[in-house]
Amino acid sequence: AVGWHRPTKLVIDTQAIKENVWNEVKRMPQGSELFAVVKANGYGHGAVQTAKAAILGGATGFCVAILDEAIELREAGITEPILILSIVDVSYIDVLLKYDLSVTVATQEWLEQAIDRLNHIETQGPLKIHIKVDTGMGRIGFTTPKTVKQAVELAQSTQLVVWEGLFTHFSTADEKDVSYFEKQTQRFQAVLSALFELPKYVHVSNSATALWHPDNVGNMIRFGIAMYGLNPSGHMLPEVYPLKPALSLVSQLIHVKELAAGEGIGYGNTYTTTENEWIGTIPIGYADGWLRHLQGFSVLVNGQKCEIVGRICMDQCMIRLPEKVSVGTTVTLVGHDHGADITLQMVADKLETIHYEVACTFSDRMPREYK
């Protein structure tokens, strides 16, 4: 990647991101909008570049987790609506107005304090708010129709606030058992029935809800993991349309040697050659997010699976090669190589976690290259 001096890099397929968005946009109910969820640096893919690809696929807004992520998008020239999904301290109301951001309201107290501050600052308003309902995620939000109604009435009592959205978040939309999903849906319906009017955006869907519960309420979906081409359920539920993974992770061999039997590899000498073996070294380690628990996982060299042998170091790791291979040969750690595939899901399975976490923990020491 330009400006970097190590062959290790993440390669992000922006065409895949655009196609994944478009495939969802064209199947959404008429009048619905897709907001691309680009928090956590676009799930490790790069927030700004992901956002621009998502726009080409038909996204009309963005969701981020924290104020700083929203500022990054605005400073990169993104002008579409941006919703900050978590709580922003009321002391930053002026920043929210300055960057024209929409913010989540989860308590009456926060809204009261925000209105009080809005009464005392010059920065041009009004403040755009999305009222969050906690229907069972157990994270943030109002929990009863009554308290939502009170917040709506307060918001509508002043010109300083625009009630732009009402939303909830599902915790089991990616599971086969729909009982808890239905309980959350009923709770959200009870809130809707208690209100005389609704805001511009009513939104409940993450990727899993959009894919497997498409007829749920709402006119906007908060599309994250599926945009990156990853199945929200991992292995559990079938894809509704082909999701194209956008992320690959590649490097090159920086050292190749032949060892006789009985030679040790890596810290703690946890691997000993059992015969004459060709060993390659790759410039990637746990400081890049290629974690130590991946010892024993295989990567691809010329389409052949090569096992990671010995403990993964901070910056390098070693693999067993099938034969002598030249220094500089490409190593594919995630992606497609000569007809073979290593998926982020496979890495997640080995790490006993989910691909969301694997993608988000690839560190900034690895450049993102876009194609």
Ligand SMILES: Cc1ncc(COP(=O)(O)O)c(CNc2conc2O)c1O
């Ligand atoms: C409120 C909210 N909406 C939408 C999304 C997008 O979900 P998706 O990527 O499954 O489409 C998330 C993702 N939040 C998280 C994903 O993993 N941990 C989280 O907190 C979220 O927290």
